[in-house]
Amino acid sequence: MYRLYGVQDFANLVVHQALEELGVPYEAVFLDADAGELKSPAHLARHPLGLVPALETPEGTIFETGACLLFLGERHGLAPAPGTAARGAFLSWFVFVNNGIHTAAMDLIHPYRVSEAHARIVSEAARARLVERLATLDAMAATRPDWLSPEEPGILGLYISMLLRWLRAFPWAPDLAISAHDTPALLAIARACETRPAAIRAAAANGLSGAFFTQPEA
Numbered sequence: 001m002y003r004l005y006g007v008q009d010f011a012n013l014v015v016h017q018a019l020e021e022l023g024v025p026y027e028a029v030f031l032d033a034d035a036g037e038l039k040s041p042a043h044l045a046r047h048p049l050g051l052v053p054a055l056e057t058p059e060g061t062i063f064e065t066g067a068c069l070l071f072l073g074e075r076h077g078l079a080p081a082p083g084t085a086a087r088g089a090f091l092s093w094f095v096f097v098n099n100g101i102h103t104a105a106m107d108l109i110h111p112y113r114v115s116e117a118h119a120r121i122v123s124e125a126a127r128a129r130l131v132e133r134l135a136t137l138d139a140m141a142a143t144r145p146d147w148l149s150p151e152e153p154g155i156l157g158l159y160i161s162m163l164l165r166w167l168r169a170f171p172w173a174p175d176l177a178i179s180a181h182d183t184p185a186l187l188a189i190a191r192a193c194e195t196r197p198a199a200i201r202a203a204a205a206n207g208l209s210g211a212f213f214t215q216p217e218a
């Protein structure tokens with residue numbers, strides 16, 4: 001039995017969708033960030049930085065979105081298994097998304113964390129990096145590897161889809177938003193993901209409906 005700790009529509013969304021797609025037993029626990037529950041001793045014991053997601057597993061609690069997804073992927077599927085021919089390529093692109101796109105998305109959305117005085121410049125620079133990296137990712141996705149295609153659900157497609165939601169819905173300034181429609185191969189994956197019953201169920205638990213990945217409302 002897994003227990004996923006999160007806040008509605010935070011990064012736990014994608015872990016929630018993976019758990020639901022895998023059909024493994026889990027419980028989702030939503031914390032109240034405004035009430036300080038992320039910084040409570042109980043949550044700090046799960047996540048040293050007091051962030052989400054944190055995933056309680058039979059072997060202990062793990063944190064970081066990428067770690068939670070890779071852990072579930074190794075155990076249950078939705079990714080090439082360790083030791084298979086596709087694992088190396090899959091890992092390369094997964095880490096690229098986690099390290100190159102997720103982190104840049106944070107700067108697009110929360111540039112004041114880098115510099116309050118230069119928030120616009122930080123967000124614009126992040127946007128430029130994201131546009132370039134998304135084009136690279138889109139070109140790869142257009143080759144439709146088994147582990148990243150609209151036909152097959154997977155942890156990488158779900159992860160990319162959630163990030164596309166954020167880039168469109170939550171940039172620091174509205175004119176810096178990035179549309180999934182600029183990256184057709186990624187758009188096709190996000191469209192497929194947002195119509196899967198499992199992803200819809202998890203999205204609903206996070207208060208989301210409609211085209212929550214491709215046409216999100218902030």
Ligand SMILES: N[C@@H](CCC(=O)N[C@@H](CS)C(=O)NCC(=O)O)C(=O)O
Nearest residue numbers: 010011038050051052053064065066
């Ligand atoms: N690199 C971390 C980032 C975690 C993170 O920043 N989570 C955000 C939600 S998307 C959070 O918990 N924010 C609450 C806060 O900043 O207090 C991961 O991928 O898990």
